[in-house]
Amino acid sequence: MESLNITHRSVSMNETLVQHSQATTFDTAIALPIFMFAGGAIGNIIAIIVLSVSRQERKSSAFYTLVCGLAVTDLLGTCLASPLTIANYMDKTVLMVQHVCEFHSFLLLFFGLTGLSIICTMAAERYMAICCPYTYQRWGVDRRFAQKFLFFIYICNIFFCCLPMMGMSKSELQPSRTWCFIDWGTEEPVAAAYTVLYGSVSLLLILGTILLNLAVCGALLLMRQRTVQRPVTRASVRDRWRALSSAAETQMMAVLVMTSAVVLACSAPLVVRVFANCFILNNDPNADLAAIRIAAVNPILDPWIYILLRRSLFRKVLKLSRQGSSTRSTSSPTLQTSLFYPVIVRDSHVITQLMCNANIMTQLPATVKFTSYDTESPRQT
Template identity: 25%
Template sequence: MWESNISKSAPEDDAKSGNCVSVSVAFPITMMVTGMVGNSLALMLVYISYKKKENKRKKSFLLCIGSLAFTDLFGQLLTSPIVISVYRADLEWERIDSTGKLCAFFGVCMTMFGLCSLFLASAMAIERSLAITNPHWYANHMKTSFTKLALAVIWCLVLLFSLLPVAGVGQYTLQWPGTWCFISTGDRNIPGNILFSTTFAALGIFSLLVTFSCNVVTIRALVIRCRAKPGSSQSSKQWERLTTETVIQLMGIMCVLFTCWSPLLIMMLKMISTQTSSHHCKPAAFPPSREVQMDCNFFLIAIRLASLNQILDPWVYLLLREILLRKFFQVANAVSNCSLDGQKETQTALDALNKQITDANAQPKQ
């Protein structure tokens, strides 16, 4: 965690000590590097797959995955260096942002790239649901031009929403412990602040519900279609394997999304209702109450989890499917058949027997 060693109500001088900063700065650096590697690798794999002619029907899905990886990568490139700079400035935001404009920029980035990730996840869930439940309609009507237009609309609308505080509706404030800026949740005297913060939380929750609903519909359709196929044919076994991989992937996507985003969105609604904001935790002549301090610490943990989603996205959407899911299926299949080696030997014997029968049939009759 980025600020785990200063999130407790320790003296400010201790939080700004050189050792504390040198230890803490390793966390944002590690997260930035890990996220850049994962999203860059995902973009490379998506580009290679997109250029293949046999993946023509998957181009819309690949565009969605590539857009998500690009959004997460760009978001990290814009925000992580600022956090690292604050740590190098002994946790004094004013040393790198005396005018407050950088704080507004940081808040816009946090809001935009956070909502974009959620909406892109919903777009992919809708796309998968249409592809599985209505394959003929999908093949005839789902064009890449429409997908590109939908992605552009998502980016533009989210950007406009994120710029509302810059236009005077709502406000971005420096959050505890002074290394990041985000939506203010407790200042009712600021015009439109409650509406803006509530709308952000509501849009995030709505996106999670859309993703969950579409993935459940997709899983149900996959299971029904898998059961409808005869269990002895090779195509049926291949479909069963692909169904298992897809269901595991969709379950992983839902778990990651809800784990990373639910705490932040729920905590925002709670802080809005109690008129509490994270910047109230700043050391002052009258320190915050224990309950307020606990809310601020939990809010800090929640934003870390949401930031962690940018690192996990390329793995659960693409890399995990390509690298781990097939291994998982092989292991599960080996356990169910007691021995993977025995299964391979049986298959080899069957292949040899089939070859002998084919050779015998191919011999000319005397």
């Protein structure tokens, strides 16, 4: 009898340990989607507020309208897809309902493709503004134009991502039982064609974004090199000051490059898995789950780029960098002054007027002083 009691106690203890282990695993598993949901929602709300309180001239530009559209898209994707994932962790039968599974698959398809589309549009807007300014002005690319184009992107992507619900493909619960996606390993010609089409469109958007960013960065470097090498005259001093004080343009490019890098890095693994499951038939559920989790990190990282690279902070960083460079060059102040002001240094009124027109009062090097006129006036008299 004693041995039976001991055996019964050991079995009970083992069952308790197993239940405790399962409860710990469940808590750890559900903590990840909850954390991602909270991080994405809070970050995007803060980013939208930061963009909303910016200056009117920035809010009226097409670029920042697209940035705000991307933040709203990330917020909607987080608030619609994450609750379904959390509910499925609490009740494993949620995504087993076919209509719920199809809706979850549509959300992942739509918001993934829409994010890539907006990023590519942002790169195209910067390319037109810098490399094709006449076309940019003729088309009237402004806030209203960007809003219309965002609406166009939404309509096209909604129609394209609804095709699986219309019978062109089918959505299925993935082996991990935590998310739904299109049946990318099917041998049906129509369904396989849709999978290839989705992957191809995503790949084209990625390549287009990369090429446009490279073209814009190359054009800016070429313009800066030509401006610096140009001899300084009264006619070219305004262009030189604008080139030397393009903080707003530099900030736009920093936001674009950083956001593009994050979106492409988060979206590329899922695109790779689409082609791998379609052509290579490499059935790897762990790799698929890792790819969709990396894609889900994108809405969490994007808003902090807008928050950290806002214009006030960006100006402080530029100011600190200029102070550091000016400190290193204090040994030759005369050379630097003659480099920037070889002709118009004798007329402080002209200098002030030019700088006000170019909006670079805060961009002056630390070694350039307005007292140059005062120091030279005694010698003239």
